[in-house]
Amino acid sequence: MSTALADPSPVPAPGADDTLLRLAALIETRKPAHGGDPARSYVARLLHQGPDAILKKIAEEAGETLMAAKDLQHGHGSAQALVGEMADLWFHSLIALAHFGLSPADVTAELVRREGLSGLEEKALRKLQQRQQDARQQEGEAA
Numbered sequence: 001m002s003t004a005l006a007d008p009s010p011v012p013a014p015g016a017d018d019t020l021l022r023l024a025a026l027i028e029t030r031k032p033a034h035g036g037d038p039a040r041s042y043v044a045r046l047l048h049q050g051p052d053a054i055l056k057k058i059a060e061e062a063g064e065t066l067m068a069a070k071d072l073q074h075g076h077g078s079a080q081a082l083v084g085e086m087a088d089l090w091f092h093s094l095i096a097l098a099h100f101g102l103s104p105a106d107v108t109a110e111l112v113r114r115e116g117l118s119g120l121e122e123k124a125l126r127k128l129q130q131r132q133q134d135a136r137q138q139e140g141e142a143a
């Protein structure tokens with residue numbers, strides 16, 4: 001009998017779910033340069049209000065996500081409530097990316113770059129680089 005563990009969640013093929021890309025493309029059409037109308041579109045209104053308003057929404061949605069997760073942790077929330085708040089957070093993050101001329105493809109490219117690199121290894125590498133940089137700086141000051 002095989003002792004291999006069953007895969008708990010099959011890894012989808014790259015690009016299998018393009019929901020974020022489709023939503024980002026829609027958000028792009030809401031920019032003032034593309035005729036987005038703040039009177040008729042929530043996204044256009046937020047883009048029109050500018051980065052402070054967008055970032056305020058992200059902070060708000062991050063807080064609501066945290067509260068929904070804590071509720072679930074303590075047994076008086078629902079998974080659906082957490083999913084809803086996380087969706088709000090992702091949605092507003094996409095608007096922020098669009099404002100700064102970025103797309104979810106930029107974020108996934110960064111995640112792809114990190115694939116296979118353990119967070120613990122990355123942290124150790126970062127500390128090593130910092131120590132090397134500090135040592136170089138001290139040598140420079142001593143010279």
Ligand SMILES: N=c1c2ncn([C@@H]3O[C@H](COP(=O)(O)OP(=O)(O)OP(=O)(O)O)[C@@H](O)[C@H]3O)c2ncn1[C@@H]1O[C@H](COP(=O)(O)O)[C@@H](O)[C@H]1O
Binds near residue numbers: 040
């Ligand atoms: N996914 C979303 C989406 N998620 C959340 N929201 C809106 O985000 C708003 C903020 O959520 P809140 O819970 O904070 O609600 P609120 O208290 O009314 O917020 P305030 O605006 O008053 O601060 C709500 O009005 C939600 O309806 C969204 N609005 C739009 N989309 C997508 O964006 C597309 C374009 O939307 P429009 O630009 O409005 O046409 C839509 O077709 C959808 O696919």
